[in-house]
Amino acid sequence: MGNFLAGRAVAVTGAGRGIGRAVALACAAEGASVVVNDHGVSVDGSSPTSEIADGVAKEIGAAGGTAVAVADDIATMAGGQRVVDVALAEYGRLDGVVCTAGILRERMLFNMSEEEWDPVLATHLKGTFTVFRAASAVMRVQRSGTLIGFTSGNHQGSVSQANYSAAKGGVISLVRSAALGLHKYGVTANAVAPVARTRMSEGVPMELKEIGDPEDVAALVVYLLSERARAERITGQVYTIAGPKIAVWAQPRELRAAYGEGPWTPDRIADFLPGTVGTDPMPMLAHLESMAAAAADGARPNA
Secondary structure, three states: OOOOOOOOEEEEEOOOOHHHHHHHHHHHHOOOEEEEEOOOOOOOOOOOOOHHHHHHHHHHHHOOOEEEEEOOOOOOHHHHHHHHHHHHHHHOOOOEEEEOOOOOOOEOHHHOOHHHHHHHHHHHHHHHHHHHHHHHHHHHHHOOEEEEEEOOHHHHOOOOEHHHHHHHHHHHHHHHHHHHHHHHHOEEEEEEEEOEOOOOHHHOOOOOOOOEOHHHHHHHHHHHHOHHHHHOOOOOOEEEEEOOEEEEOOOOOOOOOOOOOOOOOHHHHHHHOOOOOOOOOOHHHHHHHHHHHHHHHHHOOOO
C-alpha cells in the first residue's frame, strides 16, 4: 500500500472493468477510500448487473483497502447524486471523482438512429455532468477537491462514431468550464484522453500505434488526484497517456485572423478568406486521404 492518496475519498464511475477498474484499484492501493460505481453493462450499454461493481469492491477489500460498491446508472441525475451521497455517508467527505464510464454504439452518421445517439451522449457526457454536478456542490463547501473527466483523441472527429466523438468533445468543454467556475473554491478539473488496451479499444476502426495498459492511465489519474498536482496548479488540462508517452493537448484559440473593410458579402468572403484566414487542416482527414490514395494505387493494374 502506498500513501499518495492517504486519507482521501475518491469515487470512480465505470470502475468495474478496464481503465475504471485499474483506477479504482490504484487509488485504493495509494490509501484512498473508494466508491466503486459501475452499472455493469455490456459495451453497447445493455444487460446491467450489480455484480461487476461488487466484485471490484471485494477485490479492494481483500487487498487491505476500503471500498463500497454502487451500481446506479450515472446517466440519471439521481444516479450521479447517489455516488456522491454514498461517499459522504461512508467516508464523510469526497476529495475526487473520476468519470470513466462509457459505452459504444458504432454507426455511420447517415445511418445513426436516435437510439444509437442518445444513450452514448447520456453515458459519457451527461454521466460526467451528473457526478460533477453533485460532487462540485460538496467540494465548493470543502473548498477543495478534484474532478477528472475522460475524453478521447476521437474528440478530433471520427469516421463512424459521431455520437462518441461528440460526447468526448463535450466532456472537454465541461472540464474546462468546471476548472474556470470552481477555481476560486480551490477545486481543480482535468481530462484524460487515454490510449489503452480495453474492451472498448478493441473496436477502434484503425490501428493504434501508440497504446499502453489501463495501469498506465491509472498512475496518471492518481497523480492528478494528489496534492502534488494541486501544488503545481494543474487544472483545465487534457492529457493523453499511451504506454510510455504522456502528452498535453493545446488550449482552443483562434489560429489566424484577418480584417476586411466594409460589409461582408459571400463574393467578398470567397475572394478574401482562402488567401488570408485559410484553413487549419484536419490530421485525421489527411490520414484518411493518404489511406485512400494508397488503396487506389494498390488497385491499379501494373503498366
